[in-house]
Amino acid sequence: MKTILYILFAATIMAGCNNSKEPKGFDSVDAARFAEVIESEQVQIIDVRTPEEFSNGHIPGAVNIDIDGEGFEAKVAQLDKSRPVAVYCRGGRRSKEAAEHMVSCGLEVTELSDGILSWRGELEK
Numbered sequence: 001m002k003t004i005l006y007i008l009f010a011a012t013i014m015a016g017c018n019n020s021k022e023p024k025g026f027d028s029v030d031a032a033r034f035a036e037v038i039e040s041e042q043v044q045i046i047d048v049r050t051p052e053e054f055s056n057g058h059i060p061g062a063v064n065i066d067i068d069g070e071g072f073e074a075k076v077a078q079l080d081k082s083r084p085v086a087v088y089c090r091g092g093r094r095s096k097e098a099a100e101h102m103v104s105c106g107l108e109v110t111e112l113s114d115g116i117l118s119w120r121g122e123l124e125k
Contacts, residue, residue, distance in 0.1 A: 026099040026109035028092075031118040037110045038086045044079055046087045048072075048098040049116075053090060057123040059116070062088075067098045081106050088112035088119075 029037065038045055038059065047058050048067040058064070065075045067089070076098075079085060085107050089095040092115040099111040112118070 024096070024100055025103040026111055028096065028099075028111045028113040030113060031120060034086060034088070034110065034112045034119075035121055037084075040084070042083050043110075044083050044085045046079075046085055046098070046102075047116075048087060048089045048094050055125065057116075057125050059088065059119065060122055060124045062124075065098075067094045072098075073101070076102055076105055076107075079105075079107060084108040084110065086110045086112070089115050091115040091117055 037043060038061070045059055045062040047054050047062040047064050049058075049064070050066050050068070051064055054062075054064040054066075065072060079102070085102055087095045087099050087102065087109060088111070089098070092111075092113050095111045095115060099109045102109045116123075
């Protein structure tokens with residue numbers, strides 16, 4: 001019995017992320033606060049929209065990791081856990097889901113509450 005428990009514990013640790021439905025654990029902020037957060041060069045800016053949406057305009061410096069795309073979890077697992085993450089989508093639903101997953105992977109996350117639709121800053125194409 002102890003061996004089984006040890007194996008389960010080790011597998012959980014090695015997985016790096018958990019899928020529990022705990023409280024959100026991330027900051028959900030408006031566009032003005034999000035702009036302040038991403039001023040730091042340390043912040044990893046992640047756009048979780050589709051590649052097509054991303055190509056139509058995204059926040060400068062953002063990296064596209066489509067939440068509905070193949071390999072989303074693996075790509076999130078490769079993010080630098082020593083650096084904070086700022087995440088957004090179109091309207092806020094997908095970024096909240098992505099932020100919850102990122103927090104479960106040990107990342108410090110700030111999420112743009114109303115998505116890029118609320119963004120008044122510069123966009124890159």
